[in-house]
Amino acid sequence: MTPATATTAPSAARTNGHASLKRSRRWALYTSYFFLILFAIFFLAPPYYMIVTALKSDPEMARMETNPWFIADGATLDQFRILLANTDFLIFFKNTAIVTVLVVAITMVISVLAAFALGRMRFWGSSILATGIFLTYLVPDTLLFIPMFQIVKALGLLNSYWGMVLVYPTLTVPFCTWIMIGYFQSIPKELDEAALIDGAGHIQMLTRIFIPVALPGIIAAMIFAFTVSWAAFVYPMAFLYSSDQQVLTVGTVTSLIRGDVYKWGMLMAGALLAAAPPLVIYAFLMDYYIAGLTAGATKG
Amino acid sequence: MAEVNLRQVVKKYGEVEAVRSIDLDIPNNEFVVLVGPSGCGKSTTLRMIAGLEEITSGDIAIGGEIVNDLPPKDRDIAMVFQNYALYPHMTSFENMAFGLKLRKFSKAEIRARVEQAARILDITELLDRRPKALSGGQRQRVAMGRAIVRNPKVFLFDEPLSNLDAKLRVQMRTEIKRVHQKVKTTTVYVTHDQVEAMTLADRVVVMNQGRIEQIGTPQDLYHHPSTRFVAGFIGSPAMNFIPCRLEPNGADMRARISDTIALPVPADKAARYRPAAGREMVLGLRPEHLTEPRHNGQNGGCDFSVALDVVEPMGMETMVFFTVNGTEVCARVEPSSAVAAGAMMPLRANMDHMHLIDPSNGVVL
Incomplete structure (x- = not known):
């Protein structure tokens, strides 16, 4: 074998290997894009339909020959105007906001304290209690x-x-406590020992060390509490029946569906406005949410 | 600054006895290192002094005051942890100031103390950084700073260098010694690394299976170990333990380690060893007392030749390994005199430094 053949053979093999690696990576990318686009279309179709419907006029919606996916007569904000001016939508919105803010506050106070006790203080039955709390969820x-x-x-x-x-x-409370227990447990125990030696009591340890360190977990729990409280349906459906006390989810449905008459335009406009606050909160706090959930999850 | 006294301190976890009745007196300003293999109870002892573990029985006193039931914050101690345990959301300054803030020191006093500690540890320029932006060595300095600012009675170190790489460990070791020479606070330091123990300690406490095996200065432990465990634990590479039979040889004695090799026991030790004559014993000899003939002690030396199994050049010295009656033995020779593995090499045992161990109880005679 000559030196020339000895050097060319491996280099050819290397080029081939490189090319096939490139090709398989390209195919992986194409496949990923295909399915991601498919998913995006599938999940974005309903919000798109809501936006399109909310921007249509009632006469256009009544005309059967128009394509429901597109606006034929030009976009209008009439649905939003009527919704805000002529219905109790703003009352529902206010009620929901009050309930949600209070529920988030109550949840955080209870679940942070409960999780701190269950996750960090060793006492008899703490792990059984923690499991019990999760079971109630x-x-x-x-x-x-x-x-x-x-x-x-x-x-x-x-x-x-x-x-x-x-x-x-x-x-x-159960789910938030569970997330927070996982998060608090993932904090090294030397941190509370250092705080103990530094002279901190349990409350100082919680407020000055644990809450700041566990902030991603706390924010994740807050987002969860916010979402649940904002979107709750069964309880307001069962417990509330006058419109001055009603919340968004049930209020929108009961006031805009009368018998078999669906006010589609306003329903969609109401749904869009109701979805806005969670959307804004997710957009700003998504990174914290993911960090918090995964930290809780990986610490078994 | 204060002395620390442990009286018959016991720690049990259920049925398991982690610390078995230890007594230890640490005078003011002393640097004491607790050393031993993992699970020997050294960290538990330290944590009991800190108040992070309750004691099962016995007494712990700091500065003459029994602290058995005092919480850690009232014991006036400061502790440095293996994983630093810095508060991740605080800057170095805030980390060091946290304990002082909780103790309601004035802002000016806090600033003065933190800056002074930062000067001692050479971390002034790191004070506004968070732990995430610090290297391992820098974090450990901040952790030490947090201990120093409090000006406590006792410093407790729990394997503080174990998370650092080898080079940094040596550097920080010197740093810790330098800091102790400056602030002179009574220090209890836990490590499993005997080199750390030897280099740092005024006195070393060797622990094994929840008991104190021996307390002494590093030199003391090295040259006069009281048990086989201490003899084997202190020193690197470890002491050779070679089974031998003690034979009377007229007025003298010999330690026979194989059919062909019998090493003469020095006259000053022979009297002490005489009761063990004729018995199976263990000869303890450090690798540096087994060298090539031209280099070794004139008295008590005994030459013999062995076939080398393994040769490990270390640069300034070479370790050679050979087998005597099935026991692997290590000798430390000059790099120039080492031969290749498999070849015969003449060696000399410096019996002035021999130890004789009773295999029935592990006690060094």
Whole structure:
């Protein structure tokens, strides 16, 4: 074998290997793009349909010959105007905002304290309690609302959004506590020992060390509580019936669907406006949300 | 600054006894290193002094005051952890100032103390950085700074150098020694690394299976180990333990380690070893006392030849390994006199430094 052949053979093999690597990477990319675009279309079609419908006039929607996916007569903000001026939408929005802010606050106070105790303080039965709290999360609200009705009624909070402030935390606290337990447990124990030696008590340790360090987890839990509280449907459906106390989810549906008459334009406009606050919050805090969830998840 | 006293301190986890009744007196300003293999109870002992573990029985006193039931914050101690345990959301300054803030020091006092500690540790330019932006060595300096600013009675170090790479470890070791020479606070330092223990300590406490094996200065432990465990744990490479039979040879004695090799016991030791005559014993000899003939002690030397199994050149010295009666033995020779593996090499045992160990209880006679 000559030196020339000895050097060319491996280099040819290397080029071939390189080319096939490139080709397989290209195919992987094409496949990924194909499915990602498919998913994007699938998930973006409903919001697109909502926007298009919300921007149409009632006469256009009534005309059967127009294509529902496009605006034929030009976009109009009439649906939004009527919704805000002639319906109780703003009252629903205000009620929802009050309920959600209070529920998030209550949830965070309870679940941060509970998670700190269950995740960091070693005491008899703490792990069983932690599991128990998570199990309560597995009971769906469609089962809970009947006994809950009795409780809310006994407290005189039926048909009052204050009742929601009381019952929503039963949905949010267990999961938020569970996320926070995972997060607190992932913080090295030397950190509280260092704080103990530095002279911190348990409350100082929580407020000055644990809450700042666990902020991504806390924000993830807050987003979860916000979403659950903003989008809750079963409880307001069961416990609220006058429109001055109603929240967005149920209020929009009950006031804009009368018998078999669906006010599609306003329904879509209302849904879009209702979806805006969670969307804004997700957009700003998404990174924290993912960091918080994964940190809790990987620490088994 | 204060002395630390442990009296019959026991720690049990259920049925398991992690620390078995230890007594230890650490005078003011002393640097004491607790050393031993993992699971020997050294960290538990340190954590009991810190108040992070409750003691099962016994007494711990700091500065003459029994602290058994005092929480860590009231013991006036500062601790440096293996993983630094810096608060990740605070800057170096805030980390160091945290303990002082909780103790309600004035802002001016806090600033003065932190800056002074930063000067001692040469971290002034790192004060406004968060731990994430610091290297391992810098983090450990900040962690030490956090301990220094408090000006506590006792410093506790829990394997502070284990997370650093080898080069940095040596550097930080010197740094810790330098800091102790400056601030002179009583220090209890835990490590599993005997080199760290030897280089840092005024006195070393060797622990094994929850008990104190021996307490002494580094030189003391090295030259006069009281048990086989200490003899084997202190020194690197470890001491050779060669089974031998002690034979009377007229007025003298010999340690026979194989059919062909019998090493003469020096006259000053023979009297002490006489009760063990005729018994199977273990000869302890450090690798540096097994060298090539031209280099070794004139008295008590004994030459013999062995076939080398492995030769490890280290640069300034060469370690050679050979087998005597099935026991692997290591000798330390000059690089120039080492031969290749498989070849015969003449060696001399410096028996002035021999130790004789009773295999039944591991005690050095």
